[in-house]
Amino acid sequence: MMKETGRMIENQGERDQKIVTIFDDIYNLPDCSTYYRAMDHAGFRTAHHAAAAFRAVLSELKRARGLSTAGIVDFASGYGIGGALTRHDLTLADVLLRYRDDWFDDATPDAVIAADRDWYASHRRAGQDDQYYGIDIADKALGYARAVGIFDEVFAENLQAEDASAGLQRALASTDLVIECGSVAHMLPAALDRVLQGAQARMPWVITAPIRGNDTAEAIEVMGDHGLTVEELDVPPFRHRRFADEAEQARAVANAEARGHDAEGFETTGYFHAQLFLARPASEVTPVSGWPVSPIADLSA
């Protein structure tokens, strides 16, 4: 039996046949299980590749700045997959497999949260005292991610429309790294501007994984305006998720081509593809080939 999730989910009856055509309805539920089941079905892969880069960037950032602990903002975090895979010794496959278990069919949100809190606690990477903050407009998704220990603090705020609250300003002032993945919107330019404005005391690095076509000039310009040097990481384009239908694919091909990408062999295969951008102050631009941790995902995981 499928959990109550909202009528936009088209469930064809079998677990491996659940088809989700519109994701908006599942971004803000009291627990993450429905979202991850839907993303599992849709062939979601971004977070696997993005998190490999997040871990590598965090490691290099700490080395370059001599930090023992860092403040990390997961922007448009949803249920917190970016923070979860950076902070824990878990792969995206581990997370997606977890929610295939029948137990989650009827488990209440409170029961899911209690079980997930234990699960994440048992997989926390050793020796990490970093602070993780989640920002999203989805308050329930953030509440879940805070309750299970992915984030230390969460902020349900729309920085695209409004200035940061005092609490978020405080968190931003101790932010060294901004991570973002899985969002079709890419980093919204006005929100990105407010994040970087609030965080200017530390001049954070930004690592973001927009899908091809949403690697907008505006967002890249905002990072440049804040004194950051933006580079595309030399990681081959990777799958984000399967297209819901032919119309979505046609739009994605057109968007990718409008941004100068060759869609052949990528979007033409039926999947959104994403890439990685890293922004750092010019004085901290070290060659990626010399980093202690590779930003390229383990494809066997």
Ligand SMILES: C[S@@+](CC[C@H](N)C(=O)[O-])C[C@H]1O[C@@H](n2cnc3c(N)ncnc32)[C@H](O)[C@@H]1O
């Ligand atoms: C495709 S989901 C990605 C969530 C998560 N990063 C992941 O990979 O699972 C996009 C997220 O963007 C959030 N979002 C949309 N508009 C936003 C805004 N103005 N500020 C912050 N988050 C926003 C949505 O609520 C949703 O959680």
